[in-house]
Amino acid sequence: MTFNNICRHNGARISGIAKTDRDTQTHRALPRTLPDICFELQAKIDAFLSEQTDDNVLRKVQSQVRVSMDVTREALRRYGPDHLSLSYNGGKDCLVLLVLILACLPACASQPTTPNSDVAATNHGAHPTIEPPVSPNMAAPGRPLQAIYIVSPHPFAEVEDFVERSAEQYHLDLKRYSLPMRPALEAYLEDRPAVKAIFLGTRRTDPHGEFLSHFDPTDEGWPQIMRVHPVIDWHYVEIWAFIRHLQIPFCDLYNQGFTSLGGVTDTRPNPALAVGGDAPKFRPAYELKDDDEERLGRD
Incomplete structure (x- = not known):
């Protein structure tokens, strides 16, 4: 089964989520290895970057992907996968980031890691050049990508289900913590002391995202670790253009009008x-256009 077929079986697509054994007894997907997934995502993104398009949004997405993959490759060169993790909660932004990281892993597997020196000097817009595409005969990705899932105090069942299924689909080495963010990070670093940097799907329009750069150490009083923000400058419509153009399965709540996912007590469909x-229905999240309206459904 190719990666394109993850999103549809016999041409059918179910609420943005791939059909699985839970959904049908007539189709059973063969298990796919991590190298298979990484090489296919790499090829899919290479093909997207080679597309000639008159769509202004897609052209912007192509530019954003190039920058984000530069940042991701730089983090992988500096730290190596064994010392990197991903903050993952099944949301749209970290989902895009996950796909980009996995697409970068084949190249990382074939290169030595650069010693970690003066990481903060990569801030403020400095990016390495984009490397040429990697062919499948190069070294395959090794261990699964490490990830941390900080669970909402009142999580949506749909989010829990999507995190579980996508972590399995993408072979994430996922550890979950039902704690506030700071103690969760402290506990995670105690469990995984080799982790020195964490990929975050934060964007500039998110709370506290305005002044972040691609590489930022944690603030004083927090566990000391490097935060890596490859998608910091993406806009809301660009996130959704990437997801939909590349046909990436996503959490079904987005089809119900949710545009930013928290917990059941502080999140509702976007007005x-x-x-x-009196009993409104809601258009899907990808029909929202304005960054400033993204969090109108969050308390």
Whole structure:
């Protein structure tokens, strides 16, 4: 099965989520290895970057992908996968980041890691050049990508289900913590002391994201680790253009009008997507256009 077929079986697509054994008894997907997934994602993104398009949003997404993959490769060169982790909660932004990281792993597997020196000097827009595509005969990715899932105090069942299934699909080495963010990070670094940097799907329009750069150490009073923000400058519409153009399975709550996922007590469908009167229905998240309206459904 190719990566394209993850998103559809016999041409059918279910709420943005791939059909699995839970959904059908007539189709059973063969298990796919991590190297298979990484090489296919790499080829898929290479093909996307080679597309000639008149769509202004897709052209911007192509530019964003190039920058983000530069940042990701730089982090992989500096630290190596054994010392990197991903903050993953099944949301759209970290989902895009996950796909980009996995697409970079084949090249990383074929290169030595650069000693970690003066990491903070890579801030403020300095990016390495993009490397040429890697062919499948190069070294395959090794261990699964490490990841941390900080669970909301009142998680959506749909989010829990999507995190579980996508972590299995992408072979994530995922550890989950039902703690506030700081003690969760402290506990994770105690469990995984080799981790020196964490990929985050933070974007500039997120709370506390305005002044972040691609590489930022944690603030004083927090566990000391490097935060890596490859998608910091992406806009909301670009995130969704990437997900939909590359047909990446996503959490079904986004089809129900949720645009930013928290917990059941502080998150509701975005009122900017409401259609109707007293009992409104909601358009899907990818129909929202304005960055400033993304968090209108969050308390």
